Amino acid sequence: MTSTVTTPDTRGSGFAPLLREIKAAGLLERRTAAYAISIGVNVALMALTWAAIAAVGSSWWVLLLTIPLAVLTTRAAFVGHDAGHQQIASSRRLHDWIGMLHADLLLGMSYAWWNDKHNRHHANPNHTDKDPDVGEGILVWTREQAAGRAGLEGWLSRNQARIFFPLLTLEGFNLKYSGIRFLLARRRTEKVELGLMAAHLVLYFTALFVLLSPAQAVVFALLHHMIFGLHLGSVFAPGHKGMEMPGEDSEWGHLEKQVLTSRNIKGGLVTDWMMGGLNYQIEHHLFPSMPRANLRLAQPIVQQYCERVGLPYLTTGLIDSYRMGLRHMHDVGSELRDEKAFAH
Numbered sequence: 001m002t003s004t005v006t007t008p009d010t011r012g013s014g015f016a017p018l019l020r021e022i023k024a025a026g027l028l029e030r031r032t033a034a035y036a037i038s039i040g041v042n043v044a045l046m047a048l049t050w051a052a053i054a055a056v057g058s059s060w061w062v063l064l065l066t067i068p069l070a071v072l073t074t075r076a077a078f079v080g081h082d083a084g085h086q087q088i089a090s091s092r093r094l095h096d097w098i099g100m101l102h103a104d105l106l107l108g109m110s111y112a113w114w115n116d117k118h119n120r121h122h123a124n125p126n127h128t129d130k131d132p133d134v135g136e137g138i139l140v141w142t143r144e145q146a147a148g149r150a151g152l153e154g155w156l157s158r159n160q161a162r163i164f165f166p167l168l169t170l171e172g173f174n175l176k177y178s179g180i181r182f183l184l185a186r187r188r189t190e191k192v193e194l195g196l197m198a199a200h201l202v203l204y205f206t207a208l209f210v211l212l213s214p215a216q217a218v219v220f221a222l223l224h225h226m227i228f229g230l231h232l233g234s235v236f237a238p239g240h241k242g243m244e245m246p247g248e249d250s251e252w253g254h255l256e257k258q259v260l261t262s263r264n265i266k267g268g269l270v271t272d273w274m275m276g277g278l279n280y281q282i283e284h285h286l287f288p289s290m291p292r293a294n295l296r297l298a299q300p301i302v303q304q305y306c307e308r309v310g311l312p313y314l315t316t317g318l319i320d321s322y323r324m325g326l327r328h329m330h331d332v333g334s335e336l337r338d339e340k341a342f343a344h
Contacts, residue, residue, distance in 0.1 A: 015255040015286075018305045022287060027298050031291040035079075035088045039098075042075045046106075053220075054211050062212060063223055070227035076106045077232055078276030078292075084115045085288045103179075104196035108204065110179025112190055122288055126245045126261040134245070138167070139329070142245065146332050158337050161330035168237075171229030235274070238265055238318060239281035241325030258285035259306060263314040264299070265321055272296060282313065 022028060049069050056062040082088055083099035096111070103111035117132050124130035134141040139160050140149070146157045156163070180197065183190045208217035244260045246252060252260070265271065265279035277292035278284060283302050284295060306313040316324070 014253050014309065018255070018286070018302065021301055021305065022290075022298055025297070025301065027294040027301075028287065028290055030088065030090060031293050032089050034293050035082070035291070039079055042072055042079070046072045046076070050207065053207075057211060058213055058216065060216065062216060063220060066220060066223040066227055070224055070231055073107060073224075073228050074231045074235070075276070076102045077109075078278075080107070080111060080114065081118070081276065082292055084111070084118060087289055087291045100193060100196055104193050105200050107175070108179075108197050108200035109175040110183050110190075110193055110197065112193060113179040113182035114175075116182070122285060124246075125258065125285060126240050126243060128245065129248075133240070139164070140332055141241075141329075143332055143335055146336055149336060154336055158333045160333055161326045164237075164326060164329060165230065165234070168230045168233035169226035171233045172225030173229070175229075235276060235278055237325055238321035239263060239278060242321075242328035243314075255286070255309075256311065258282065259311055259313060261285075263316055263321060263324075265318050266315055267318065271318070279318075 046069070049065060049072060053062055053065050053069075056065065079088075080099045080103035083095045083102065086092065086095050088095060088098060099111040099115075103109050103114060121131050121133045126134055128134050128136075128142055128145065136145040138156060140146045140157050149157045176197075180194075183194055183197075205217070205221070208220055211217075212220060239262055243263055246257065246261070259282055262281040262285050264282050265275065267275075267279055271279050277295045280295035280299055283290065283298045286302060287298065290298060303313050303315075
């Protein structure tokens with residue numbers, strides 16, 4: 001669906017007063033020390049998890065450790081995300097190395113691929129022609145995308161709301177595959193990234209096959225990536241799915257474009273940690289370079305500003321956000337389901 005929201009005309013200068021307010025509060029200043037501590041703690045916990053895997057060894061109870069490892073690798077993904085947005089330090093080169101070490105070496109996914117895809121999303125969120133996150137693929141996000149789909153694609157579109165979360169278990173594998181494909185397709189092969197990704201695969205699978213039996217190693221890797229994909233996908237999905245989708249005729253400025261297509265998720269410090277600060281999706285989209293720890297502080301400032309200018313600002317619970325997204329996905333496939341029922 002395209003936008004039907006009527007908003008005040010705040011194009012151009014509408015964002016400037018909010019930006020001045022945020023800068024005056026010091027919320028765009030780097031918090032490098034806090035990131036250093038967070039990264040150090042996460043790496044230490046990952047090392048302890050691998051030590052626990054070695055200690056448990058050949059017992060099938062080792063599969064329980066896929067859960068903390070998946071949670072901690074998702075934390076590493078959040079650091080790679082923040083590095084891509086230049087949130088951590090003052091040097092772009094340092095950000096690139098932080099991002100590559102976390103994405104390519106720790107996770108086995110391409111930092112360059114992620115940045116290319118994610119920056120296009122930030123520039124035009126929920127725009128079906130410009131945002132790769134809502135482009136036509138296995139899932140579809142508008143009735144126009146769903147129209148005429150048949151066979152396996154038609155089945156997926158008719159049932160996409162039901163299978164959304166099961167499909168997320170494949171995301172961990174998709175991240176590796178898409179990154180390698182992206183790097184190999186570039187005219188100038190990114191040798192550093194490919195080398196780091198190769199090192200990840202060698203170290204990861206060598207460790208598993210040395211510490212575990214072959215069957216346990218395979219099952220462990222599958223479960224780890226499935227839980228990781230489910231966790232990461234469940235964090236990114238609530239921010240935009242089911243929100244406004246601007247069309248070609250939408251003349252929104254930066255403020256409208258980012259606020260109307262995003263929603264925040266209620267919660268405390270545990271929610272902040274589990275979602276990597278992306279529960280403050282509105283603030284993150286308005287100020288992508290804002291350090292993660294400052295998003296909570298910026299939230300009331302942004303909400304009050306939106307209320308002053310008459311711009312809708314949505315905050316909801318996590319479960320409600322999933323309901324809204326799944327309801328939208330179910331509605332997108334409704335015409336295909338009607339056609340199927342009529343054919344029978």
